[in-house]
Amino acid sequence: MARKTEAKRVILEYIRKSEKAVSPAEIHHSHKELCDRVTVYRVLDRLVNEHKIHRIVNTDGVANYAACHSCSTMHQHDHLHFSCERCKSVTCLENDRVEFSVPNNYEVKEVFFTLSGLCPDCLNKS
């Protein structure tokens, strides 16, 4: 059975407090003393399996992780994500729902909707 470890607790707390989705590298850089780089990856995998966080692949192919907010009631991540091409930040746009249809010979398990361009911060600076 799953164990409570410091790495897991701290990483989950960090993700929950973060405004934007965070990458494994960011987590490791801001918690150098906490644990090894490899452990960060393994903790993130476990948190995803436990439905505590969800994974977003940004348009550069790098994984980012965000806390699940409405997952305690219903587990779905069919909201939009925004991947900024300049600052590389990934933001959940949870209020903007997406509508789509799929041919019925596909079995859809997960949904990844990502927009890219410039986020409000970078748009201001340009």
Next chain:
Amino acid sequence: MARKTEAKRVILEYIRKSEKAVSPAEIHHSHKELCDRVTVYRVLDRLVNEHKIHRIVNTDGVANYAACHSCSTMHQHDHLHFSCERCKSVTCLENDRVEFSVPNNYEVKEVFFTLSGLCPDCLNKS
């Protein structure tokens, strides 16, 4: 100005004939003699810039490329893509349009809509 080269011609033809989106690695493996690995990446970049193909990031973070079908008339790739978790294939679902809204303080330049799960082929085999 852009030049016609064998690598470019063969790679574009290969992508056009392919049912599914293909990765740089796949292209290189099936055309070992054609050109270097690096050239595959560079040719793909050029083809994307010329709007001949479009790039899809699959849920593993790997880039895949597919031919643009309706781009001669209108250049937009806001259709769904399906990323199979078993065989890793990426398919364009061009007939299934997606509707969404975004806060107006974001500047959207590109759109990546990917579903994952099991494709028809893998669904049959299971």
Next chain:
DNA sequence: TCTACATTTGCAAATGTGTTGCAATAATAA
């Protein structure tokens, strides 16, 4: 509380994707 054991961790090394610099090659305009 103590013990046994499965889970978690650190470290080193490997894999895979994508990029860069530079000199050599080849397409094309003139």
Next chain:
DNA sequence: TTATTATTGCAACACATTTGCAAATGTAGA
């Protein structure tokens, strides 16, 4: 045909992520 410049190959790099294995640690049950 020749000059120009895009394209290529090669070697090396950067970075994200994974794997194997032995050591450490959390926790269920005695």
